[in-house]
Amino acid sequence: xxxxxxxxxxxxxxxxxxxxxxxxxxxxxxxxxxxxxxxxxxxxxxxxxxxxxxxxxxxxxxxxxxxxxxxxxxxxxxxxxxxxxxxxxxxxxxxxxxxxxxxxxxxxxxxxxxxxxxxxxxxxxxxxxxxxxxxxxxxxxxxxxxxxxxxxxxxxxxxxxxxxxxxxxxxxxxxxxxxxxxxxxxxxxxxxxxxxxxxxxxxxxxxxxxxxxxxxxxxxxxxxxxxxxxxxxxxxxxxxxxxxxxxxxxxxxxxxxxxxxxxxxxxxxxxxxxxxxxxxxxxxxxxxxxxxxxxxxxxxxxxxxxxxxxxxxxxxxxxxxxxxxxxxxxxxxxxxxxxxxxxxxxxxxxxxxxxxxxxxxxxxxxxxxxxxxxxxxxxxxxxxxxxxxxxxxxxxx
Ligand SMILES: *[C@@H]1O[C@H](CO)[C@@H](O)[C@H](O)[C@H]1NC(C)=O
Ligand SMILES: *[C@@H]1O[C@H](CO)[C@@H](O)[C@H](O)[C@H]1NC(C)=O
Numbered sequence: 001x002x003x004x005x006x007x008x009x010x011x012x013x014x015x016x017x018x019x020x021x022x023x024x025x026x027x028x029x030x031x032x033x034x035x036x037x038x039x040x041x042x043x044x045x046x047x048x049x050x051x052x053x054x055x056x057x058x059x060x061x062x063x064x065x066x067x068x069x070x071x072x073x074x075x076x077x078x079x080x081x082x083x084x085x086x087x088x089x090x091x092x093x094x095x096x097x098x099x100x101x102x103x104x105x106x107x108x109x110x111x112x113x114x115x116x117x118x119x120x121x122x123x124x125x126x127x128x129x130x131x132x133x134x135x136x137x138x139x140x141x142x143x144x145x146x147x148x149x150x151x152x153x154x155x156x157x158x159x160x161x162x163x164x165x166x167x168x169x170x171x172x173x174x175x176x177x178x179x180x181x182x183x184x185x186x187x188x189x190x191x192x193x194x195x196x197x198x199x200x201x202x203x204x205x206x207x208x209x210x211x212x213x214x215x216x217x218x219x220x221x222x223x224x225x226x227x228x229x230x231x232x233x234x235x236x237x238x239x240x241x242x243x244x245x246x247x248x249x250x251x252x253x254x255x256x257x258x259x260x261x262x263x264x265x266x267x268x269x270x271x272x273x274x275x276x277x278x279x280x281x282x283x284x285x286x287x288x289x290x291x292x293x294x295x296x297x298x299x300x301x302x303x304x305x306x307x308x309x310x311x312x313x314x315x316x317x318x319x320x321x322x323x324x325x326x327x328x329x330x331x332x333x334x335x336x337x338x339x340x341x342x343x344x345x346x347x348x349x350x351x352x353x354x355x356x357x358x359x360x361x362x363x364x365x366x367x368x369x370x371x372x373x374x375x376x377x378x379x380x381x382x383x384x385x386x387x388x389x390x391x392x393x394x395x396x397x
Contacts, residue, residue: 023323023340027063027382031055033070035378038080040371042354043093046113047371049380050079050097056113061360062369062382071116075123077101081133087159088138096141098131105131105143107159119159127152127164133175135184140203142184144173151176151186153203165203170195177224183252185233187220194222194235196252209253215239215260225308232258232331234306234313240264242303242317246331258332261294263301299324299339305350309368314351316372321345325385338385347376
């Protein structure tokens with residue numbers, strides 16, 4: 001007698017980081033509150049949007065996002081800087097907002113996202129001229145001020161009345177991010193420069209290093225994750241159609257570019273010549289399938305915003321409405337592993353990632369819910385990034 005043992009097992013593999021799966025739009029929410037939205041951030045399943053006002057949206061069920069509240073205020077106009085933090089004393093949830101049209105820094109209590117409360121504001125057409133961006137560390141707020149080409153520090157111990165501490169003049173200051181507990185990284189669009197600053201516990205700022213490069217030309221956004229990527233700072237700019245650069249900021253006094261990728265192709269011959277020869281393909285060639293290359297990444301055309309989740313950076317491009325999923329496991333060799341092109345994302349200003357109720361969307365393998373703000377249409381676009389869930393059934397022994 002022959003005994004046959006049949007063993008069937010199912011292995012579920014999440015193919016993280018490979019080319020399967022995809023990014024898709026799952027819902028949209030339109031509201032006048034999102035018109036001119038300049039910034040989005042998320043805390044858990046609540047997304048905050050700043051533009052002309054500040055709005056809160058519950059994305060717990062991402063197929064049915066719900067507008068919780070829309071805060072209007074005479075000083076909330078042209079707001080493009082947003083930082084979420086916990087107050088130094090009691091750990092309550094706060095938003096710091098900067099508004100370029102009103103030269104304002106505002107602190108908002110968002111402990112209850114259904115009821116946003118203005119705690120304190122400071123407006124100053126000299127010190128905060130066209131205030132563009134803000135980060136908070138403990139009792140200190142740091143604001144990038146393009147109109148004064150400076151970074152300005154404030155003591156926010158008393159939330160009702162922030163106190164101006166110190167300013168430092170640079171070639172320009174359009175966005176700011178925390179490098180670590182005592183340093184900032186600042187981008188200047190006009191100066192084509194990324195600078196590193198140190199700050200004392202009293203908010204006194206010192207310039208310690210900088211790097212100037214053509215690839216920092218135009219609107220720049222910087223991203224730093226001190227715990228995941230200690231040594232690196234990520235930058236996107238408008239240069240060359242859209243540029244993604246990785247900086248080595250280990251040495252704060254001597255930041256350097258590790259690598260950069262751009263949307264434009266490097267043409268063997270002038271564009272007009274290629275067009276005359278009917279070689280349109282060579283104008284728009286994408287190197288994605290060919291592995292890593294610095295040129296021709298059309299999906300980062302018009303890069304305006306990015307968000308980092310573990311080893312992935314999602315970059316939104318506003319020209320054609322694209323999302324590029326960049327794998328930065330090896331930061332010196334970033335790779336675009338997935339991309340989406342969707343007309344609903346044309347004009348998108350920024351992107352953030354939110355937590356969600358796993359059971360509200362039944363699809364398996366959802367990696368992340370992303371929320372992009374499209375200021376021109378007053379729209380929030382919700383997307384999911386899915387990884388293919390492979391089921392392998394076998395085997396006979
Ligand atoms: C968000 O929506 C979920 C249900 O989809 C609900 O359980 C939760 O309480 C809501 N959060 C807020 C802050 O309203
Ligand atoms: C980063 O820079 C430091 C010196 O500033 C150097 O020792 C290190 O090897 C660099 N890392 C990379 C990945 O380039």
